[in-house]
Amino acid sequence: MAELVKKKKFQSRRSFLFTPGIRPELFPKALKSGADIVCVELEDGIAPKDKDEARKKALSLFQNKLNNDDTETIVRVNCLREAFGIEDLQAILKTDNPPPGIMVPKVRTPDEVILLDNLLTERGHETRLHIIIETNAALEAAYEIAHSSSRIDALFFGGVDMAAELRCSLAWEPLLYARSRVVHAAASAELDVLDVPYLDLDDHEGMIDAASKAKSLGFSGKGSIHPKQIHALNEVFTPSEQEIKKAKRIVSAFEEADTGLIVIDGKLIEKPVLREMYRILAIAEQNEKN
Numbered sequence: 001m002a003e004l005v006k007k008k009k010f011q012s013r014r015s016f017l018f019t020p021g022i023r024p025e026l027f028p029k030a031l032k033s034g035a036d037i038v039c040v041e042l043e044d045g046i047a048p049k050d051k052d053e054a055r056k057k058a059l060s061l062f063q064n065k066l067n068n069d070d071t072e073t074i075v076r077v078n079c080l081r082e083a084f085g086i087e088d089l090q091a092i093l094k095t096d097n098p099p100p101g102i103m104v105p106k107v108r109t110p111d112e113v114i115l116l117d118n119l120l121t122e123r124g125h126e127t128r129l130h131i132i133i134e135t136n137a138a139l140e141a142a143y144e145i146a147h148s149s150s151r152i153d154a155l156f157f158g159g160v161d162m163a164a165e166l167r168c169s170l171a172w173e174p175l176l177y178a179r180s181r182v183v184h185a186a187a188s189a190e191l192d193v194l195d196v197p198y199l200d201l202d203d204h205e206g207m208i209d210a211a212s213k214a215k216s217l218g219f220s221g222k223g224s225i226h227p228k229q230i231h232a233l234n235e236v237f238t239p240s241e242q243e244i245k246k247a248k249r250i251v252s253a254f255e256e257a258d259t260g261l262i263v264i265d266g267k268l269i270e271k272p273v274l275r276e277m278y279r280i281l282a283i284a285e286q287n288e289k290n
Contacts (some may be wrong), residue, residue, distance in 0.1 A: 010282035011072065011156060012036050013192045014221040014237035015230045018076070022050050033227040034234060037072045037194075042088055043079070043105050043185075051084050055091055061097050070286065074101030074130055080112055087114070093123045095235030101128040101153065106161070108137035110148035117149040127151070133182045134158025136165045142185035154220070155186040159196030171197075172213060183218040188273070192249055197223030204232065211236040239280045247277040 005223055016037035016262050019030040029040045038057045043053065058075055066073060076087035077092070092098050099118075107113065113131060119125050129151040133142050139162065146155060157179055159170060168174035179195070186193035195214040198207035211222045224230050239247070253262045254274055261270045 009108060010202045010279050010286070011153070012070070012283045012286050013072070013194060016194060016221065016223050017084070017227065017230060018045060018223075018225075020045050021054035021075070022046055024057045024061055027061055030067070030227075031068050031071050034230045035071065035224065036221065036234070036273070038068075038223075039103055040073070040075045040099070043076050048084070051078070051087075055088055058127075059091055059095055059097075059099070062095075062097050072101065073099065074128075075099040076102050076103035076105060079106040080104065080116065081106070081108075091118070092125070092204075093118070093119060098125045098127050101130055103130040103156070104133065105120045105132045105158070106135055106138075107131055107133070108135050109141055109146060110144045113145060113148040113152070117151050130156060132156040132158045134161035134165075136162075139178055139181055142181055143188060146185040146189040146191055152189070153193055154192040154194060155182055156194045156223075157182045157196050159195070160199075172210065175218075178212070179217060179219075184247040186217060192220040192281075193218065195219045195222040197225045199225060199231070201226050201229070208232055208236060234287075239284045243280055243285050247280040250274070250277045251281065 013036050015035045016039055016237060017030055017035035018039050018041045019026045021040045021042045021090055027038070028041065040061065042054055042058055046054045062073075075092075077088035080086065080089060093103070102116075104113070104116065113129065116129065117241060131145060131152055131154075132159070133139060133145070134153055140144060142155070145153065159175055159179075162178050163170040163175060166174070166178065183193050195211070198210050200206060207229060214222055215237055222233050224233060249264060250269060250273060252263070253264060263269070
């Protein structure tokens with residue numbers, strides 16, 4: 001039998017929700033929101049005067065084992081080229097109980113990620129990385145950034161900052177090229193990729209439309225600004241019954257065939273498609289348990 005595409009462990013990342021580091025009492029509520037990722041915020045959502053307090057409170061959340069089941073927990077630090085970001089990193093390197101993951105904003109070059117990886121490795125931390133692509137420099141270097149560290153689990157498209165840098169409106173068409181470039185970079189490194197939150201909380205249909213477009217483009221999930229958006233986002237990015245049935249047929253056909261390609265319903269399907277089929281089945285199975 002032909003060697004099949006290597007199966008990897010897939011994590012459901014359909015939605016994410018920020019919770020302010022300055023208010024640790026909201027963290028348990030965020031974990032129960034249904035979001036696949038809960039991110040403790042130290043960056044844009046925290047006033048400069050509150051940065052030190054937020055950092056201490058945020059890191060204290062990880063001193064004991066969390067009862068968070070399959071919810072991924074990460075911390076968004078400040079830009080690592082600024083004083084607050086350096087202080088965030090120093091605090092993480094100092095603690096014996098680091099957060100499971102770090103979201104890194106305003107990255108410009110792969111060197112920033114490589115340096116962060118080296119420092120975490122030197123300290124002995126197993127912390128994973130989530131990288132936001134939201135600068136022109138990062139967009140240009142997105143492919144290299146995606147491949148810069150084996151710690152990276154996902155890329156995030158920072159549409160608000162990107163629109164400002166590109167001097168375009170925060171809308172689907174003007175940002176289509178930028179989104180596509182980030183999706184391409186993530187796919188090339190087999191990473192998940194998540195879209196910017198939809199900012200109009202009262203436009204539920206608009207959010208679903210934006211999420212559906214993002215899914216069609218190749219995004220794994222999308223951010224939320226309020227818990228009431230999460231259920232709809234999870235529904236959009238959960239594989240449909242039709243997608244699951246198709247994935248099962250393709251995987252079964254490849255596993256039975258001694259070839260690198262098969263024909264299903266008159267359509268030629270080659271082995272690279274298997275990776276996405278395995279991802280669909282793994283995420284569907286994971287979501288059935290929740």
